[in-house]
Amino acid sequence: MQKIIESLVSTGQWGEHDVVLGIRAGFKCEYCDKDLLASVENYKEWQKDHIIPTSKGGADINDNIAISCKTCNVNIKSRWNPAELAEENATREDLIKIVRKYVKNRRTQMLSDICLFREIAFSE
Template identity: 45%
Template sequence: MTISGAIRETLSERAGQRCEYCLLSEAASIKRHEPDHIIPKKHGGEDELDNLAWSCFQCNRYKGSEVAAFDTETGELTQLFNPRRHQWKAHFSVDSGQIVPKSRIGRVTILILQLNRPGRIAVRAKLAASGNYP
């Protein structure tokens, strides 16, 4: 099932027109943000608002059908950040465009969504310099 335009508007509004993973604003993004199934359909996730996040193209592509990863520091299998269950600021902070983990959830999410690829950091640093990030 495709996500309707009305649902997309709701998701965008709920997210403050920002990616719920990397906080990139829609206005600063070349590609339109899109719905992400937090629990992918492959894992039984549904098209419900409680299972949907608003995501930039890159976060959504890197996340794919991932739900968890092994934390590089503890080795523990750790769920990815869930924008419906977790507070962004409890798991991440930002330093000069770089997203810094504050928890295992933060670490695995940065790893899997490749939040700190150099090009992404550069874009965020530039936006931050003009007051448009986060």
């Protein structure tokens, strides 16, 4: 792992903190599994998200940070707080599971909406 960290940091494109978070996440969005190194478009979506938003009392520590794609972070999860559905003393993994379920449900609803929009837009 240290070799990966050093090699990526040596490119001048990565900070050590981002590499450590990326390794923990497998370089994928922790909410939808999008491979963030699969393409330029995916890489440009790389973001860090506070699992429990700082505006909702979440700490600015590694255990409260997830690697996320922009779509999940900004367009779907936003400031939604998974702690509202979690049991007391939920682990990071518990919170990630709650967010993953939330994201999946929101994506399903959004896809349904898009299908309706396409039906309307291309009905002629």
